[in-house]
Amino acid sequence: MTRDDDRSNKNRFATIAVGTAETNTRLDRGGTNDVVPPIHLSTTFEWASGDDGNKHDYSRESNPTRAALEEQLAHLEGGEHGLAFASGMAAISTAILSIVPPGGHLVSSDSIYSGTEKLLTELVGGHFGVDVEFVDARDPENVAATVDSDTDLVWAETPTNPLIRLCDIRAIADIADDYDIPFGVDSTFASPYFQAPLGLGADIVVHSTTKYLNGHSDSIGGAVITDDDGLFEQLAFAQRTGLGNMLSPFDCYLVARGLKTLPARMEHHEANAMAVARFLEGHDRIARVQYPGLESHPQHDLACEQMSGYSGMLSFEFDGTLIELEAFIEGLEVFTPGASLGGVESLVEVPSLMIPDEVSHGEATAEIPETLVRVSVGLEDADDLCEDLETALP
Ligand SMILES: Cc1ncc(COP(=O)(O)O)c(C=O)c1O
Incomplete structure (x- = not known):
């Protein structure tokens, strides 16, 4: 996909970003016709006999404002499933820790946000005993030379913070694919507007929504998007049941508002x-x-x-x-x-x-x-x- 070819998709992207009447009305507007959907702050939802299990019951597990944002984030990345987290680091740590077992093997690009570096070296490597190997991912051959059949996850950031290096998402996705290993990409610097890693073969995309997605320096948040049903179930369980590190309804509202002008x-x-x-x-x-x-x-x-x-x-x-x-x-x-x-x-x-x-x-x-x-x-x-x-x- 080249820059020019992709321009034709930009109108569709903008329509999803603003949110159509159809997507907005999926939120319960409480009998009103608000163009801006309300913020659902309720932590719990009334149970009624005969509930078919599709409704929300407790906001840690699911919340209408968060569900609407997660659906929109998934659409913007061209993916199936979205999860909204309390920070970019919550998104990254949940993705990594729910995929890589203690004592496992992780290969990461060596140019990476300092918080992710600390997470990988001190917590994932130091505390959970994962063998973390950093490689210069500008050359996919370095990834190929480090990955083996025991590797649990390949991770990369592109463009990177702060060196603005790139890695070839499609080439690395092909390498990970050969071993059937998930490949996660931190696409924060590009935003979904300029880069679509899932379309290039990545299995997971993460964003710090604190940055471009919210865009107004007034909300800390993160997102994970994936097409893979199994990975989604794993991550959703870790987030909602285990770690409880989801984004608050008010921050979901702020990110959704930011997305309209992305x-x-x-x-x-x-x-x-x-x-x-x-x-x-x-x-x-x-x-x-x-x-x-x-x-x-x-x-x-x-x-x-x-x-x-x-x-x-x-x-x-x-x-x-x-x-x-x-x-x-x-x-x-x-x-x-x-x-x-x-x-x-x-x-x-x-x-x-x-x-x-x-x-x-x-x-x-x-x-x-x-x-x-x-x-x-x-x-x-x-x-x-x-x-x-x-x-x-x-
Ligand atoms: C590329 C990248 N990923 C992740 C993060 C972490 O995001 P947050 O600060 O929302 O936890 C940052 C923060 O600067 C970042 O630059």
Whole structure:
């Protein structure tokens, strides 16, 4: 699927994102005709003799507001089943821990969000004794060389946080398929608008809905989508009965509201990110810009093949000392220095300054350069963003 071929699907995506009258009316609107479905806060639901078991009974197990969001998330990813979690990490940990047994074997891309890295090394590896192997997944041969018939799960992030590396989803899915191993993809940076891993052969897709799906930096949440009935049953049991880490009705409402503008926001994020990336690429104090939309990105061709757009995340290496870099960050007025990403406001994060304990020095996972700056390009005016960088850069 190329960028252009996929454009024809964009209208359908937008219709699902906004929610049609049909999907909205699946929610019980309490006898009113609200265009915005109500938030069902009730923890319990009245039982009546003769109930056929299809209704909700207790909100940890299922809730009307959550069920509607989960159905919409599944549609947006082109999948069968969706689950909404209390955070991206809740989604990732539930997926991994319910698939990989203690003492099992997991192969993961070595460029990965620092929270997932900690989960894999300290909890999954350290506590549950899973043999976790990190590989440079930019080359699928590295995955092929590490996977064997005892592997329980292949895991990858693409594009990655914060190095903006890609992996070939279809090639890795084929390798996992040869061994009948599930393959999970964290597609948070792309959003379902620009990347559809299930269509490329992945078995599970996860998102931190905290980022683009909610999009307004006011809700922590996560999602898992799968086509596989067996995996869905396993994960739903772990979430609803065992771990109880589902998304609250109010946060479900916020994510559903965010989804309505996802296509419009993603188009704007991408256009702004391209403008910022080109500006940075031309600046003499910037050593390297990683943005999949730039021809200079080593995996630009792969981005064109497997993504229908390049999203709003980029990173760059500042050519100077950490002290100069700190002064540059402090000089920014439109960009806000801070963690997280995918919201309407532009954010910059320097991992070595802001989260030094979590920065990978390249022992197991990919090294994060000291002067790397990660940028979440928001929806402000692109000229203001570039001028802000120009003014603050030495
Ligand atoms: C790629 C990626 N996956 C997962 C997460 C975790 O999401 P959350 O903070 O919602 O738990 C993050 C958070 O930054 C992320 O960047």
